[in-house]
Amino acid sequence: MSPFLITRTLPEETTDAALRADVRRGLTRTPKTLPPKWFYDAHGSDLFEKITELPEYYPARAERELLIASSADIAAVTGARTLIELGSGSSEKTRHLLDALADLDTYVPVDVSESALTRAGHALVEQRPGLNVHALIADFTTGLALPGTPGPRLLAFLGSTIGNLLPRERATLLSSIRSLLSPGDALLLGTDLVKDEPSLIAAYDDAAGVTAAFNKNVLSVLNRELGADFDLDAFEHVVRWDAENEWIEMRLRSRTDQTVKIPALGLAVDFAAGEELRTEVSAKFRQQVVRRELALWGLELTHWWSAGQLCGLALAQPSAAPWPTQGR
Structure with a gap:
C-alpha cells in the first residue's frame, strides 16, 4: 500500500444533517441538551488545546x-x-x-x-x-x-x-x-x-475561564451554521458533579427569560431565567x-x-x- 491513504466513509453532507437533527431534537426536549461533539469547530479545538495546558485540567x-x-x-x-x-x-x-x-x-x-x-x-x-x-x-x-x-x-x-x-x-x-x-x-x-469532587469541579471550571468559553462556543457554532441568534453573554457556564451517576455535567444557564431563533430549522426556542442546557457529560x-x-x-x-x-x-x-x- 501507499505510505499514506485516506478513505472517506462519512458523506460530506452528513455533518450538516447530524447538526440539524441534534439541535432540533435537543432543544425541543425537556430538559434541553446538545451533544459535546459540536464544541469542536476550529475555535473550539484551539480552546480545548488551551484547556489541556491548564493547571486544573x-x-x-x-x-x-x-x-x-x-x-x-x-x-x-x-x-x-x-x-x-x-x-x-x-x-x-x-x-x-x-x-x-x-x-x-x-x-x-x-x-x-x-x-x-x-x-x-x-x-x-x-x-x-x-x-x-x-x-x-x-x-x-x-x-x-x-x-x-x-x-x-x-x-x-x-x-x-x-x-x-x-x-x-x-x-x-x-x-x-x-x-x-x-x-x-x-x-x-x-x-x-x-x-474528590473539588478536583473534578476545578478541572471543568478553571479560574481563567477557558472552559467557560469552550462551553459557550457551541452556541457560536449554532449561530454560524444555522443562523441562530444566541447571545453568549445571556448564558453562564455551570458545572455539576452527579454523585449517583459518577459523572460531571457541563451546562449553560440562561440568565433571563429569552427566545432564541434558529432560522435554518424554523425554530423559536424559549428559555426561562435559570433554565439549563446540558452540553456535556463526562463519566468517571x-x-x-x-x-x-x-x-x-x-x-x-x-x-x-x-x-x-x-x-x-x-x-x-x-x-x-x-x-x-x-x-x-
Whole structure:
C-alpha cells in the first residue's frame, strides 16, 4: 500500500444533517441538551488545546504520563502490527505507542476531521518512513468498517472520551468494537477515574475561564451554521458533579427569560431565567466498573495501568464466552 491513504466513509453532507437533527431534537426536549461533539469547530479545538495546558485540567497530562510509563508493557503484551485509533485528532496521544510498537506495520487513525487526519498522516509518514498510514474519515459512534491490515491489531480509544457517552451509547460502542476484534486483537481504553469532587469541579471550571468559553462556543457554532441568534453573554457556564451517576455535567444557564431563533430549522426556542442546557457529560470510572462493562460485551480486562486515582488504561481482549448482539 501507499505510505499514506485516506478513505472517506462519512458523506460530506452528513455533518450538516447530524447538526440539524441534534439541535432540533435537543432543544425541543425537556430538559434541553446538545451533544459535546459540536464544541469542536476550529475555535473550539484551539480552546480545548488551551484547556489541556491548564493547571486544573489533569486528564490530558495524567494520561500522557501514564502512556509514557506503560507503552513498552502494552507493546510487549499485544505485539500489535496494526494500531487503530478512534477519535485520533492530531494523533499526539498515540505517538508514545507508535514509538514502542516495534513490529508495527500500519496505523489507522479514525476521525471526522479530514484536515486533522491529513495533517497528522503526512507528518507521521515523514517521521516514520516504514509506517503505512490509512486514515478513515468516519464517525465511529455510528458503526465502523476497517480496512484489511495485518494482525494482531490494537484498537485504542484514549482521552477519556468514553466518558462523554451515556451508558446506552457506551454499550452500543463497546458492542461495535467487539464485533471488529478477532482472536489476538486487543482494545486499549483510556478512562478518567472517580476522585474528590473539588478536583473534578476545578478541572471543568478553571479560574481563567477557558472552559467557560469552550462551553459557550457551541452556541457560536449554532449561530454560524444555522443562523441562530444566541447571545453568549445571556448564558453562564455551570458545572455539576452527579454523585449517583459518577459523572460531571457541563451546562449553560440562561440568565433571563429569552427566545432564541434558529432560522435554518424554523425554530423559536424559549428559555426561562435559570433554565439549563446540558452540553456535556463526562463519566468517571472505577476499575471494577470498567471490568463489568467490558465483560457485558464480550471483552475481558486482562491488564490495568493507573496513575493513582487520576486515570486508568484498560487492556481488554475478546473473551471466549458468548456475548450479546444488542447494539450491533
